[in-house]
Amino acid sequence: MFTTPRLVAIALCAALNFAIGNVVYLVKLPIYLDSIGTILCALLIFPDRLAALCCAFIAGLIGIILTGLVLNPFLPWFAGSVLVIALISALLTARASDTFRARPLQPLPFFGKVILCGVVTGVGSAIVSAPVVAYLFGGVTGSGSAFVVAFFLKAGEQLLSSAMLASLAIDPLDKVLQVLLAALLYRATPREFIAMLRVPQTSAPRAG
């Protein structure tokens, strides 16, 4: 499962997760793009689904550990979200890999699948991350979603349900953007590199 090119792909995607934060910072974009490498890893290693899941999860995990050590010490608490994102990417998003690489680009299926996969990833991620946001951060993570949480709290909602509702309102939008960027990077990846990630098929001798 872990061939040398796949190890390189995992490291590359983990490094991408780490470095994309720097890009966002340099370009001064008001968004967080912390799982593009995880989604991209699943796309690159598909159709081997188990390998896609394992590699995407490891890439995401290494990414949050290193980012946690250097930039954001609270990120490792979201390891559960990384697992869910890897799972959805390997089982759902990667199935659209042919559409993402189709030439010429077919806008309707491309964007339809990006939105569908992004929304599902966002909902899954929101459900898993809401308890962490509620308990560790008191519902306030420093992003604009804090005001959504405050609105629900003021309306009398419990902390956990407020964090969940805010995450459900914000995460799908963020994840649609992340799936879009991962799909575009996957589209731009040279065929040669994707071919290196395929495990060579060995022909077993047949009895009789």
Next chain:
Amino acid sequence: MTPNGAIGFGLILIAAAGTARGLTGLGVILALLIAFALASRRNIAAALLWSLGIVAPLAAFMALVWIGFVGRAPHEIAAGVEGSRAAAATYAATVCLRLFIIAFAVQALFLRFAGWTPLRFVRALTAPPLVKKLLVLTLSLIETILQAIDRARTALVAGGLITRRFSQVNLRNGWLLVQTVWLTVIAIAIGRTRDKWPIEGTLSRLDHALAAAAPRPAIADFAWGAAAVLCLGIVWGLR
């Protein structure tokens, strides 16, 4: 102290901070953490300031939301009582102190191994060889990506495609920077995997370098580990 002992110590204290419910318990953890950082015999001011810098914006947001806007603590909302801003302030202070401890724990670990290279640190860890190899490869590729970002950014700024500060042009063309960096890094990765590493025997050398057994636990590992477990016990006792 060995990296394994330091990580174990840090994880126990972070677990203690995660489970502590009051300011007293968190205060005990912070005191132990500061003692640990001071024992490294390095200047801890930068580590404290870095942690403060991470938590300060969150604290401001939290004060705004909980004290200014909501005006009562979560347990008061759950109980359906009117609540008070003082209770909300205590809650916000508890959450902020917990976050500060988590941030400072990471910095305190860094202080212990400030003179170490990443390769030396990873070598000394007790972990499967595959995990160590992935960590080293990722650290190496992060350097590659950061250099690629620097070069691509300079080129795109010089070409007038993006600007150094936030602008609408960046929103429109920021994608070009991401794509340029990705293609550069992919080209480097293909070159290394297919040509450079096999000729130089890089991966077998790396396997050999990482195969060394982790150092045996030192007395300091046991001492700080025992202190962390004691601290965890006190925190649980205070719950």
